[in-house]
Amino acid sequence: MQIKELQIKQICNKHRLNLKNYKLIGEKMGAFNLNILLDTKQGKFVLRIENDKRFKNKKQEYEILKKLDGKFGPKVYYFDDSNLIIDGDYLIEEFIEFGEHPPSEPSNEFILAMAKFYEELHRIKVNILDVKVYTSYQLKPGFDEDIEMIQQSIAYLDKKQREIIEDFISKVSRIVNEHNEIFTSRTQMSLIHGDPTRRNIFYQNGKVKLIDWEMARYQIREWDLAFFVWSYDLDKEQKRFFLKESGYPLNEISNKQFNLIYLLHCFGIQAWMTERLKLVEEGKIDTNLSNSSKEEILQGIIENNKIIETAISLFEIS
The missing domain is CATH 3.90.1200.10 (Aminoglycoside phosphotransferase (APH), C-terminal lobe)
Incomplete structure (x- = not known):
């Protein structure tokens, strides 16, 4: 999945987010999603875009996170499967600023x-x-x-x-x-x-x-x-x-x-x-x-x- 800056701006505009900056989360893409950190005037969010069309479950992910409402993971705010801006489903969720990744040797x-x-x-x-x-x-x-x-x-x-x-x-x-x-x-x-x-x-x-x-x-x-x-x-x-x-x-x-x-x-x-x-x-x-x-x-x-x-x-x- 390749996404252009214009498309990121269009997504933000659609959901009334005033984009200041953005960057890819992680050095490389995951197997199933492209994750982009959105730094906006409304706060920081994560744009998650499906990266494998054989694995279409963004709607299910959105519905589960909506039900959990931030208790076990990020809050989720928007979901779009219209494919009007990009060729793929996406959601926008809370950017987690909590703790750190655990050590490789578990305590x-x-x-x-x-x-x-x-x-x-x-x-x-x-x-x-x-x-x-x-x-x-x-x-x-x-x-x-x-x-x-x-x-x-x-x-x-x-x-x-x-x-x-x-x-x-x-x-x-x-x-x-x-x-x-x-x-x-x-x-x-x-x-x-x-x-x-x-x-x-x-x-x-x-x-x-x-x-x-x-x-x-x-x-x-x-x-x-x-x-x-x-x-x-x-x-x-x-x-x-x-x-x-x-x-x-x-x-x-x-x-x-x-x-x-x-x-x-x-x-x-x-x-x-x-x-x-x-x-x-x-x-x-x-x-x-x-x-x-x-x-x-x-x-x-x-x-x-x-x-x-x-x-x-x-x-x-x-």
Whole structure:
């Protein structure tokens, strides 16, 4: 997505904002959004523009943030899907000036803060009959999409990495088939953020706020919890502390449910990275503008393979 200064000014004028200055937030664009800091006479705001037309969820992000009204993240003010000024949906939200990004090595205080954040966020629930998402409790549909994504991209990996991932597909397929119905007794889904990476978290005095809610949705809460454990590479003690403080039950069935979602999260990350590699190789992602170079993606795939192998080892494969 390329945007001109004139278009930024037109967007501000449409929403009665008197623009003084603007700049791209972050050195490079994210995978799904272009974020621009708007410095206006009315204050500072963030203009978030969709950066991937296959991933159209700006309206959902806007509606969720509107409902939260600044409690867990930024307040949101405007949404536009008319495509009259730019070729893409956008929203305008509050510019968060709270705390700092957490350290790369998580402290117990930070882990506790995130656990309590999730405990409160996940209390926001919907009955499963109120949303058309029943298949989301079944694991196979999403897993099959990840397999398809990998199969379309795997040719760009070397022979060794292809063989490793193909073996994973076989093993994880058996695990999913055996546990596909493990969540179907639940009657509610929680609101989840969906992307607790370090750059999306602001932390201060035991409190956190999260930005980038494009992955937010109603789902089983394990997706948030597993993503956090993966993102910060929590050890066994840290993971137990985090899950306990988030109100997650520590019993045999819950442990299996968490391990299953953790495995599928790691596999989904692998699908996303292999697709990113394919898009880079095909020249569809400008590595000068995106967050990942080809080398970084390849290294990430190799490192994630080790994590997947460990996650698979937690299951007895028939």
